[in-house]
Amino acid sequence: MPDEVRDGAAAKRKPVFHKDIFACIIVLVAIALVAGVLLGALNYLTYVDPDAAIAAEVAGIYGIGSDKVTSDASLAVDSSATAGEVLGAFRIAGEDGGTRGVAYYVSGTGAYKGTVELVVCVEDGIVTAISVYSHSETASMGGKVLKDENLAKFVGTDLSEMTDYGSSGSNDAKESDIYITSATLTTRAVLNAVRTAAYAWNTCVAEGRI
Amino acid sequence: MSKALTLDPKGKGRIVANGIFASNPVFRLVLGMCPTLAISTSAFNGLGMGIAATVVLVCSNLLVSLLRKVIPDRVRIPAYVLIIATFVTMVEMLLRKFVPALYDALGIYLPLIVVNCIILARAEAFASQNGVGDSVLDGLGMGLGFTLALVLLGFIREFLGAGTVFVGELGDASFGLVLGDMPDYAMSVFVLPAGGFLTLGLVMAAINAISAKAEKDRQSKCAAAAEETFAEQPTPATAGANDGAEAAAAISEGEGNADGADKGAEATKARDAEGGDE
Numbered sequence: 001m002p003d004e005v006r007d008g009a010a011a012k013r014k015p016v017f018h019k020d021i022f023a024c025i026i027v028l029v030a031i032a033l034v035a036g037v038l039l040g041a042l043n044y045l046t047y048v049d050p051d052a053a054i055a056a057e058v059a060g061i062y063g064i065g066s067d068k069v070t071s072d073a074s075l076a077v078d079s080s081a082t083a084g085e086v087l088g089a090f091r092i093a094g095e096d097g098g099t100r101g102v103a104y105y106v107s108g109t110g111a112y113k114g115t116v117e118l119v120v121c122v123e124d125g126i127v128t129a130i131s132v133y134s135h136s137e138t139a140s141m142g143g144k145v146l147k148d149e150n151l152a153k154f155v156g157t158d159l160s161e162m163t164d165y166g167s168s169g170s171n172d173a174k175e176s177d178i179y180i181t182s183a184t185l186t187t188r189a190v191l192n193a194v195r196t197a198a199y200a201w202n203t204c205v206a207e208g209r210i
Numbered sequence: 211m212s213k214a215l216t217l218d219p220k221g222k223g224r225i226v227a228n229g230i231f232a233s234n235p236v237f238r239l240v241l242g243m244c245p246t247l248a249i250s251t252s253a254f255n256g257l258g259m260g261i262a263a264t265v266v267l268v269c270s271n272l273l274v275s276l277l278r279k280v281i282p283d284r285v286r287i288p289a290y291v292l293i294i295a296t297f298v299t300m301v302e303m304l305l306r307k308f309v310p311a312l313y314d315a316l317g318i319y320l321p322l323i324v325v326n327c328i329i330l331a332r333a334e335a336f337a338s339q340n341g342v343g344d345s346v347l348d349g350l351g352m353g354l355g356f357t358l359a360l361v362l363l364g365f366i367r368e369f370l371g372a373g374t375v376f377v378g379e380l381g382d383a384s385f386g387l388v389l390g391d392m393p394d395y396a397m398s399v400f401v402l403p404a405g406g407f408l409t410l411g412l413v414m415a416a417i418n419a420i421s422a423k424a425e426k427d428r429q430s431k432c433a434a435a436a437e438e439t440f441a442e443q444p445t446p447a448t449a450g451a452n453d454g455a456e457a458a459a460a461i462s463e464g465e466g467n468a469d470g471a472d473k474g475a476e477a478t479k480a481r482d483a484e485g486g487d488e
Contacts, residue, residue, distance in 0.1 A: 020284070023282050024284055027281055027289060028288060028289060028292065031292050035295075035296035038296065038300070039296060042300055042303050046303045048310075113317060134314050135314060138252075140251070140393075141401055
């Protein structure tokens with residue numbers, strides 16, 4: 001392009017290494033430093049350890065001390081075959097010191113907004129408790145599916161009998177006991193999370209980890 | 211818009227009221243539509259988002275105003291974003307610790323407050339050009355206006371779409387009102403995005419109609435007051451002419467005497483003299 005055709009914007013633009021460049025850098029670095037220190041301090045004061053929070057929740061469900069629920073990496077499984085993810089596994093100690101059960105912290109994909117995260121407690125393959133750890137569903141729609149009394153319908157389900165670990169469909173959701181009209185996606189996400197927990201349990205049993 | 215950005219800093223209360231009513235960020239300036247439509251599914255969510263945005267607005271306006279003479283003009287926007295992002299992250303940490311249910315409900319829209327155009331616009335248009343006190347008041351007014359709009363939209367959408375009023379959870383406490391069998395007959399569309407657009411459009415139309423009517427009434431009152439003022443305070447020339455006319459009428463009616471003639475002559479003189487002054 002010939003020089004005379006240029007629009008002149010380059011000529012108007014100030015050079016990058018302007019004389020006040022150092023002032024700009026110092027001000028930005030100073031703000032960033034102060035912000036970093038403040039955020040670090042606040043993070044230290046408000047940090048919530050997810051493992052500790054889940055262990056406390058499971059201990060609360062069973063009415064036992066938090067020290068009886070411990071995170072156990074040996075129970076973690078590769079959940080790529082499922083429509084969810086095993087985010088954590090906790091061994092629940094019995095009174096004799098042996099393993100009473102396992103609590104899986106699982107997520108189910110396909111919810112209306114992101115994923116649904118559940119804590120599923122299992123003893124001898126039977127679901128003994130299930131609760132929501134985190135979700136972003138609309139309270140008046142998907143939130144109804146995630147209410148404790150609705151999810152409690154899973155209690156007593158035998159996970160060892162479950163063999164389908166794939167993503168649940170709309171028909172699966174509508175045939176489910178927990179289904180509530182206009183909350184199909186949330187129901188599917190919950191089913192996916194429970195199927196992921198079943199996969200984790202059955203894999204651990206098959207491999208002799210429990 | 212330009213009217214909203216050039217405030218009269220004399221009245222402190224007016225700065226706050228301006229953000230709530232005349233320049234309401236949602237209904238009048240139509241800013242921050244993304245969080246408005248996404249979060250206003252319930253009044254409690256709206257209140258939470260509104261308070262979070264208000265805290266960030268007040269704090270960022272305060273700091274931007276304090277540092278307005280220190281921050282070089284060339285890097286003002288990155289500096290504002292840095293300041294705003296710090297406050298948003300702080301609010302996020304506090305919510306995660308103390309109100310996890312609300313933290314989950316607000317989801318991605320909480321960190322997105324960083325790029326909320328209301329906050330950036332107030333930092334750029336007001337806080338960077340005004341004193342600390344006024345900037346804090348402006349942030350407070352705009353934040354309250356945003357909160358009010360979100361709660362109003364959330365209340366309508368929750369009532370029509372879920373049949374409940376202000377349902378929410380704070381810590382272990384649950385509150386709110388479930389209206390009998392209303393949840394069974396609720397119109398779920400109002401909780402969905404389509405209902406959000408519909409509700410926002412209707413409320414905005416209603417508010418525009420009310421403000422237009424108020425403006426019209428105000429103008430007609432002003433016009434009437436101006437007319438009255440002119441009518442009550444006639445110009446001296448007119449007064450002189452009236453006197454002259456009355457005097458002339460008295461003479462023509464045959465009641466002519468020296469007094470009447472003198473009065474008419476005086477009035478005519480006065481009118482001429484004052485008329486000359488004009």
